[in-house]
Amino acid sequence: MKCTQARRLMAMALAGDTDERQHADLDRHFEGCPDCARQWQDLSQNAATVEQARPAATETSADLVAAATERIRSRPRGREVRIGWTARAAAVALMVAAAL
Amino acid sequence: MSQSTEPQQSTHDEPEQALLALARGGDTMAFAALARRHQADLLRVTGRFVPTAEDAEDIVQDALVAAWQQLGRFRGDSSLKTWLTRIAVNKALKLARRRRVEDDFASTPSGPEALDPDHAEVLAVRGAVARLPEKLRAPVILRFWEGMSGAEIADVLGWRQGTVWTRLYRGLELLRRELAEEDER
Numbered sequence: 001m002k003c004t005q006a007r008r009l010m011a012m013a014l015a016g017d018t019d020e021r022q023h024a025d026l027d028r029h030f031e032g033c034p035d036c037a038r039q040w041q042d043l044s045q046n047a048a049t050v051e052q053a054r055p056a057a058t059e060t061s062a063d064l065v066a067a068a069t070e071r072i073r074s075r076p077r078g079r080e081v082r083i084g085w086t087a088r089a090a091a092v093a094l095m096v097a098a099a100l
Numbered sequence: 101m102s103q104s105t106e107p108q109q110s111t112h113d114e115p116e117q118a119l120l121a122l123a124r125g126g127d128t129m130a131f132a133a134l135a136r137r138h139q140a141d142l143l144r145v146t147g148r149f150v151p152t153a154e155d156a157e158d159i160v161q162d163a164l165v166a167a168w169q170q171l172g173r174f175r176g177d178s179s180l181k182t183w184l185t186r187i188a189v190n191k192a193l194k195l196a197r198r199r200r201v202e203d204d205f206a207s208t209p210s211g212p213e214a215l216d217p218d219h220a221e222v223l224a225v226r227g228a229v230a231r232l233p234e235k236l237r238a239p240v241i242l243r244f245w246e247g248m249s250g251a252e253i254a255d256v257l258g259w260r261q262g263t264v265w266t267r268l269y270r271g272l273e274l275l276r277r278e279l280a281e282e283d284e285r
Binding site: 007008010011012014015016017042043046047049050051052053054055057058059060062064065066067068069071072073075 | 128131132135136139140143144146147148153156157160161164165168221222225226229239240243244245249250251253261264265266268269272273275276279
């Protein structure tokens with residue numbers, strides 16, 4: 001395997017998108033390529049560092065769905081779209097008027 | 101659907117597709133039942149992108165209102181959860197664009213935390229993540245703080261899977277350089 005292919009596989013592995021066979025291919029490449037092996041070690045270590053810095057999950061006692069539903073009920077669906085079309089129609093009318 | 105002789109199902113137990121159909125037809129209760137199923141996940145994902153719980157709460161509310169408005173455009177190509185997450189993440193990224201949120205993430209701790217070198221390192225990493233360009237930051241956060249696979253990240257961000265791989269790799273490389281430079285300072 002060439003180093004460019006190995007880098008592609010490393011990127012896939014970081015994303016968790018590799019299978020066992022691809023991992024084995026990478027390991028074989030690392031055995032003969034210390035540069036890629038070092039690169040993989042650095043990336044893996046860095047990935048672990050980022051994982052460990054994961055912020056605590058945000059939790060709330062607020063009922064966000066109730067608040068959103070209240071806003072939804074006070075603003076019927078499609079209103080923005082209608083305003084958008086009205087505005088566009090007005091803009092076209094103004095351009096036509098200006099052209100005349 | 102249940103027959104009249106069977107006990108009436110509440111929206112809590114309805115299958116997602118049935119609730120979606122009702123919500124598309126304008127049933128706000130059905131939409132609320134759907135939203136309730138995903139509220140905690142949306143808040144958690146959004147909270148990874150913005151510095152305060154209040155920001156995350158506002159974004160989730162805005163995302164739910166936007167989802168209601170756009171429900172007619174949801175074709176079911178991805179799951180409802182993925183679609184809602186996409187709306188919420190886009191709103192979180194927009195907020196981060198408007199403000200320099202990395203300053204909030206990396207703010208100097210006060211009190212006992214200030215004496216804890218491990219905590220200082222954690223803050224340095226979070227600050228470095230927040231300073232990443234948006235296109236590298238989003239996949240890094242979704243992968244390493246949300247545990248999504250490349251395929252899931254591609255779905256949420258609307259990118260090709262190969263783009264996720266490349267940007268994740270570049271994001272980690274950039275982080276490594278940034279953190280090494282900080283260590284030298």
